[in-house]
Amino acid sequence: MTLQDNDDLERFLRNVDQMSKCQNFLRILEKDAEERRLRRKMKEEKANALREQGNEAFTQGDYETAVRFYTEGLEQLRDMQALYTNRAQAFIKLKRYKEAISDCEWALRCNEKCIKAYVHMGKSHLALKDFKQSRICYQKILEIEPQRETMVKAYLRQVDLEEKASLQEKAAWEELQEGTEQAMAVAELLKKLDRPNEINLYYCGGLELLSQAIKDCKFT
Incomplete structure (x- = not known):
């Protein structure tokens, strides 16, 4: 070689x-x-089983238990979109709106076109009276699926109604506060007029002020 x-x-x-x-x-x-x-695969099976248990608890109105099952499911599989949106829905029932919004944001990390996430997030923002963000969430649905226009319009009408009611409530409260202040002014005047041994001019001036205060109460 x-x-x-x-x-x-x-x-x-x-x-x-x-x-x-x-x-x-x-x-x-x-x-x-x-x-x-x-x-x-094993984790998916466990997560799905826990999701089903959570769904059953949700159906029965036991939202705390539903949250617990969904949370245990997420411990098995952190990227399971359905667990986030389902838990968000349970949080809404429990009026834990900020937690619901957080879950929706996580669901969107799993799937940026998740319609349920935008629906639940819109509802949560609406409950928190954040009307602008609620509208943004619902309008985002139209960008993803334009065929859902009827559904989105219904949600947006609800936002408009809630915002109108909120503004009316605020105006009524301000009016009530103003009326309360005026009523307190009348009570204070009556208390002062109840003083004995004052000169006549004191009582005349006080009665004039009292008359004006009562008129103000009537016209507000």
Whole structure:
């Protein structure tokens, strides 16, 4: 065997060794991928079972228990969109609106076109009287699925009605506060007029002020 033959043989053996190492590495990768697939499958099964339990509790009106099951499901699978939107819905029932919004944001990280997330987030913002953000959420649905226009219009009408009612409530409260202040002024005047041994001019001036205060109460 010549020197050249020896070099060729060594090169061939090195190549065989490298190929063997590559094949072993690929087998390790394939095994790891299969193990991860099986682990995820098991987690998905557990998460789905917990989601079903949560749905059952929700149907029965036991929202606290529903939240607990959905939370346990998310401990199994952090990227399961349905668990976030379902828990958000339960949070809304419990009037825990900020937590509902947070869950909707997580659902959108899983799927940026999640319609349920925008619906629940819109409802939560509406409950918090954040009418602007509520509208933004509902309008986002139209961008994703224009065919849902009828549904979105209904939600937006609800926002308009809630905002109008809120403004009316605020105006009524301000009017009540103003009336209360005026009523207190009348009571204070009556108290002052009840003082004995004052000069006549004192009582005349007091009665004039009292008359004006009563008129103000009538016209507000």
